[in-house]
Amino acid sequence: MYNGVSFFTVECEVGFMCGIEGRGLLLLMMNLQQVMPPKSTANGFGRRRGEREGGTRLESKSQSGKSNSGRVTTTGSVIGSKSGSCAVSSHDKLLYLASCLIGLSVEVQVKGGSVYAGIFHATSDEKDFGVILKMARLIKDGNFRGQKTVAEFVSKPPSKNFIIPSSELVQVIAKDVAVTRDGFANELQSDKQRELMIDSLISQTRHVEERELEPWIPDEDVPQLPELENIFDDPWNSKKWDQFETNETLFGVKTTFNEELYTTKLLRGPQTEELEKEAARIAREIAGEDTQDLHLAEERGSSIHENLGIDEETRFSSVYRGTGFDDSGYEEDEDIVLNTHNNETFGDSSGSVDQISTDFAIAKSSDGGQLSSSSFIVDEAQTSQSDGTGADLYCSEIPSRNFSTLDSESRVQENLLGECGGNNDAKDFVEKQPLPEDAQLPKSGDSQSSPNREKAGTIKVGRSANATPYSTSHVLSKGNEKTSSHGEPVDVAASCKAPGEPQSVNSRGRPGSSASSNSDRAAATSASSGPGLSPSSSMGSLSSEKSTLNPYAKEFKLNPNAKSFTPSQASARPLSPVADNAFYHPPNVSAVPHMHGLPVGFGMGPSLAAQQPVIYPQIAPMQSPQTYYHPHGPQYGQQMLVGQSRPVFYLPNYQPVSNSHHLKVLKCLTKDEIISWLIGLEHLCGGSALLTERNPERLLGIIFWEGSSAVHEIAIKPGSKKVLRDLSSSWDMIL
């Protein structure tokens, strides 16, 4: 120990470094908190006597008139030299050198020849010079003489803290180190650059050491020129600004810009207007899609959840602060992010699926459950179990919502199967939850306290316009499943039930239109997957979404050979709870005053029990409750049932719910299905106008309003969310 300086503990964590030179040079005052014991084993370091001693020594030395005596913190600590003749001890110099290495990536060679690379963290001292590295890894194994790099395998992850005792230490090598002020300046700059925390870096990091963000406030003395800010925002600005023209005027520069160089040439022909309309429609749909991705939502102008305390960073940056890649659960955030990524990566086909699942997930989450799109049933269960609030919510939506029907429907048709399997992103709910529907149903039934719980998947649809399409599809699908022994719906259901096979949704082909998803999807899925569970639940949960039909819903295929549904037998069990709450009715049905009574749904009658138990294999018993009966249905129904292989709609055991209307939106049908369906309907209902026959292309969904003996048909443009018109004209409700 010369001149009393004793310890070098370059322990940065603490913030102070103490190295004192007896003769008046003070490197820094450091708080010795962790002194690396040179002889310690690699299991952490603790305080050493050195530290203690250091402390005392420090004290004693501190009054040697150092320029920076006392606790001099960090910035700009200086090795002050009292006079030119004061020398810095070599020991101090070494210490100083070592300090310069802090945070740098160094290589340490040990006795055996092995070389470790890591971040220099600390050195210790007193008598020995050992080193601590962070995130150290072996890069050259001394045992393999001559081998430059470690063998093929990285055998273990880097060590967080790696201690090399002085007895082992041979040398420490650091490249490109700045040791003097000149060098520092350069380094500072590069440091600053490296410290730029880009969003993705922030998302990745587990440390939370970022600076405190402050909102930007413009300077007061900056001239505010509001008229400059929104110069292009005014749509009424008649003088459309043409940059080329401006350029030419101002600078005489003629443009050679040709738009067609950069994009597809537009062929304008006789169909232009039609195509444009179609394109505009699709654009509107896409723009109107619900999304859980905050950024997308903002672009589309949807309102954000102002009350959810979403800070600016979440809203506007791409920093994702979540659990990263841990697939720890069905967190919304994860869904959002991953789904978005997947959307971007994989494009639309999967995109919609993703979105659906996302939406669905989101919808569900409102119910407090974590939905994965695929698990409608689960959702349902969740919903049902969670509480009736979802349902309530659902209900209340009815008046306000639009019928988003059928594009969902069409999607539903096509995607039902896909949906079952596809609910993709990371949420293998389907697989994970074979969802014993049976179990669920009774459960839901049991758990239902409020009438809204119509677990049987009824009419969650009712919930709102959004729901409606869903419901319809849902119902429809249900009905379909029941009535017809359609391979598809059944399969879908079956497949949904059999999680083992995640169907690829995409392969089903989604209609290009946007996936209005969420509940719709859910509904559809539920339809396929379980009796009415999902749609309802999804619907309910999606109250906040302007969802449409389940794009994944399986396409309804009419099975002319379907057996008639005979509700009698199986109806016993779930029926009652289902029936009671079978139809979701919003408590505040003011908007649809005439709605009451039975929700009309259709089960393609025959299907049900016998033949299409497959449809909801799991929910076989629920089948009956599933079907929606028209109040007058049974009469016809029976007739139908008896002789007919045609789809019949009727509602078994429906118990009217007062003051509520139930709206079931039927799934999309193909043209042929619609025709045959409507023919059956005609029989059933005494013949209402079957406009669909005339315009089969247009009718994509049929909505039956409860409480009336007539069947209201709604013509819905494929893919749109609006009802074109109520063909039955006795309907005065705006969906």
Next chain:
Amino acid sequence: MEGQVGGSGEEFAVGCLLSIKTTLGDEFDGQVMAFDRFTNMLGLKSGPRRNIRLLNANYIKDFSFLGQADDPLDPKKCFLDLSRLQAREHLAVRQAEADAQRIGVGVTTEAQNIFDALSKTLPVRWDKTVIVVMNEVRVSSPYLPESVSGGTAAANERVKKVLEFERKRLQARGSSQG
């Protein structure tokens, strides 16, 4: 400090230019910046690149004196900004952690190369020795297109394609280098 080094420290006077051979076979030149005879550690500055080397003098097998120059460490110019150092360390640790995530433990270099190639365009992570792409598609050993499983059909397909492409590229590169 020239005078301070005693005993065998003469040759380790600060500012000396030395050529050193270590017992482990390293050879290098450097200028002495510091020497602590208590720990027997020698601090050297090497070459034009400002490389710093802290060498345990016990392991010096042989050295030769190349010349003498001034003390490279001018005390007046030496500053230590602890906050900067700490920040630097934290940043480095963060980076290292992020990098560590990208390294598979117990995987072959081939696998690691594939992982790196995939990570250029797809979000990937390691799950033991399985490459997980976008959290849904899994590529397990031997990382062939056949080993791709999971995910939606589109995702699966895409990963397969990227994998094939990257493999071809790696092969082409490997053969051109080999």
